[in-house]
Amino acid sequence: MQRIEIDGVPVLTASGPERVTAALVFGVGHRDETFATAEVTHLVEHLVMGSLPKSHLTRNAVTDVDVTAFYATGRPEAVRAFLDGVCRALRELPTDRLESEVGVLQAEDCSTGNSTYGSLWAARYRLAGPGLVATGGPGAAYLTEEVVRAHARRWFVRGTPSSGGTASCRTT
Incomplete structure (x- = not known):
């Protein structure tokens, strides 16, 4: 196992077959929502995944109480394209799909x-932080495009505004 850094993000690598697994994990989940914005993190996850092209990768995403992760397994170049696609979608959130998602x-x-x-x-x-897990709040139908975009800009970055990080997601 080797530890390297890409854009300040720790990456663990290991030699293996021509198949890799990679994940982008963000420290944002249900605990970072309010009653009025419940489900916004999950909605961002769906907007991103719904914008990605079909592929032969094994891939998915999950939103939990404290993290949201996008992950894929497959050929290295296909996994890299997946990560690039996730980052691109987070930078340019495809809110045209808001209603369907x-x-x-x-x-x-x-x-x-x-x-x-x-x-x-x-x-x-x-009804705050992790306590929101027990309720759905008003629901995703009441989230505006502005609320969803602001949530993505604040939380889907290398660091949060409170920790000083403002870098965009990027793979190299």
């Missing part, structure tokens, strides 16, 4: 957590 989120109906953790977080944090 809101429909997808409504169909998924995964805005609320029915887990023990969700109940405990709600008891501790109420």
